[in-house]
Amino acid sequence: MKRINIGCFAIWFVCFNALGISAFAQTHSMSKAYHPPKDPLVQKKLADWQDLKFGLFMHWGTYSQWGVIESWTLCPEDESFISRGGAHGNNYVEYKESYENLQMTFNPVDFAPEKWVTAAKDAGMKYMIFTTKHHDGFCMFDTQETDYKITDASTPFSSNPRSNIADEIFKAFRTGGFMIGAYFSKPDWHNENYWWPYFPPKDRNPNYDPARYPERWQNFKNFTFNQIRELMTDYGRIDILWLDGGQVRPVEVAGKSGRDGSQYFNQDIDMPKIATMARALQPGLIMVDRTVAGEYENYTTPEQEVPDTPLPYPWETCMTIGGSWSYNPDDQFKSSLSLVQTLVKVVSRGGNLLLNIAPGPRGDWDPVAYERLKDIGNWMKVNSEGIYGSKPVAPYSVGNIYFTESENQSVIYAFWLSDKDEVSLPETLMIPLEKVAKKVKKVSLMGSDSALGWEQRADRIAVTVPHTLSAGNQIKYSAVFKIEF
Template sequence: MKTELKNLLSVLILVVFYNVQGQLTGGGEANPDLTTNKESLQVFQDLRFGMFIHWGPVSLRGTEIGWSRGVQVPKEDYDGLYKEFDPVLFNAKEWVKTAKDAGMKYIVLTTKHHDGFSLWDSNFTDYDMMSTPYKTDIVKELVEECKKQGIVFGAYYSIADWHHPDNPMVYPPEKTDTGLKDINDAKTKAKMDRYIGYMKNQLKELIDNYDPAIIWFDGEWEWVWTHEMGMDLYKYVRSLKNDILINNRVDKGRKGMEGITTSNRYAGDYETPEQQVGAFNDKNAWETCMTIANQWAWKPNDPMKSRKECIQTLLRTVGGDGNLLFNVGPMPDGRIEQRQIDRLKEMGDWLKVNGSAVFGTRGGPYLPTEYMVSTRNKNRIYLHLFEKTESPLTLPFPKGVKIEKSYFLKNEDQIQIDRDKTSITINLPEIMPDEDASVLVLELNRSALDIDVQPRINY
């Protein structure tokens, strides 16, 4: 029945011209048809820390999701893994609790990666969770648990689909001539029209049935995906849910792994640096996505980041005015590795003490350095110190702003600060409150958000 529905409905091409008020990221002349819901973006930036989850039948092989198909794992083997996929120890409550214990405020799940497998009960394909021995709608269970525990849910959805017969995008590239040379070729266009219809049907299904706050697109780099297709897909998704957020990978404006959007003519509500902390940017919203280990999908004995790396990665991101989407890859049986749970709990324990310096803050007013980043909210500046300097810390400080109180968040020890007309000098204690990141609070006589970004310092 699903296959019949797929053949019938995937030919529908829904083109929606929809205009709302807002503002796009990136420089250049804005496209009035592509706009961002400002209220949703503000909520998103306040969350600051989320969990990325890459998971699917490929976890049975321990290789990378999508990218190992036809490379490390023969296509026939890879495409048949769903028949063995039976994650009997999957527990949505435990997944969400792991995120919550880490201090994370949202979850983004790979509902469909480049391999085309759907983790939900889809009416438009048989290549989904209901065709596995487990026969359970993973997305439904996770969404319900997110609502119970107060975690925002987002859905990753890949534009690239190397399994779908109507998608001309293939990986690895075919050695033989497929006859698909240009998007304007009649054969290519016909296949893409059908495939876009399939995508829109699945996206409508996800939004109608699971109500994600975010659609996290990926796979837009393929030659067959065009700027016009990206604009159309952005407008279509926004027509289904006006307050949804859509990342910049829906369109062709992303600049490689750096993730920035090159111009306002491209669609996307926020930028997406990958496996690197983005540069300081308090004008355009951005989110670094990064793995807790090396591989996105589960890999046995994959080297994992230390407590120091994890906490400082979060702070370097937030200090640059971005969000961190930190990835875990659950095992084939449905559990997240205990060592990853333990590391995330260490981050959560740090945030229980210092979370006010992260959540709801903006980056600045000091630009990130190797040893320090800063965040701010209301009348407070938070200095995140990664190690003690050998000499007193001197920072530029604007005239007319008074520091009424200064103390460490962890132990509330008062810190003496000296100042002159243009700077402040902080005499730090011999032993810092936290060996990986100590937060010093400066309470001001005015809003910290009104202070201009200060010149870069060397310290």
């Protein structure tokens, strides 16, 4: 089991990586402090999760029918990533009604989660997070708290024997050996106790003051508690509760909302009560109350970005396979080269990569997503030894070479990143190292039986690559050198 690097540190940096970010996907900043969990069961599960390195994220809901950004077109904020207009109307009231009526036509008849399990498993993914409910409030599980759900009679898919989509997904991935995570939105823009119909919505926050109407806010707290209890009770083993909507948090001083999404009001939903209940039902549950620094954010979640240097606590980069978190028929998918190399960069900094793939309105992924996962899987079948259970090691990266280390510190893996799909290695290359006190026993190229020439020097290893391996070697994206001590 991997040791967790924990402590209370400030994060004053995180830069965007070279992949870039589409304006179609909203991003969030991450917390500026970390508080390690005290529960030994949570500590153990968190350590196990850190070793998995690569996970699947899925945003899916009625919004897939329009191919618009998930939930956010309902939010009356003037943000660049929010655009409603078009064929669905420019009048907000009419738009909201049309959006919520998408429930009446949602019928993903191609839904077959076992297909996703096979593709994700072959790609080397080890855990998954699924959106049981996003901010719009539409539930992809059979909640008893609202009729705005996939299993309600007004939803065409409700007659399908697999209509409880979250349950079907969790069961399929659990059978496939995955760690299971439930995404749950704390804000609920459909619930009358969050956006009270008496007032128009003003932004992403409640449209009334919870302190002035405490009974209404208590009803919302009860609603949230009950829905999370359903997920913790009726859906088998849940390993991660991934909570979104960081504006829903307690604040000492309420202030006017800014464009950063800070809340108008104190939105305390009693996380201690929720956590106590959830962990009584799911012992060892990892909780990710993202962007809310404290004991319920067991790992941090830099979004669409990779830190420059390792972070001293558990973390996960969540990133889209294309430009959008939700299904977009015109989405442009990142290349296999970019995806593999992003995984390497994240792991070299000690993090996990949670890659989002959005199902479409009929209930399947874009064929390109399957192609990307197949490419990643082919690379992982040769090189995953340097990914799973690894930890960061100085110098972390130099130029196009990135490093990881085995748990017992007996092996360093040097990932030589190519600038194109096919790897063409130089006939001689230098691998910089800081572990000069150890004597190198062997240097080899993962996936090859050909012997390498090498010489250990004070702060590096000079490697001679045979001509047969320098080109036409069938290696893609990144060559991995295994250095044994």
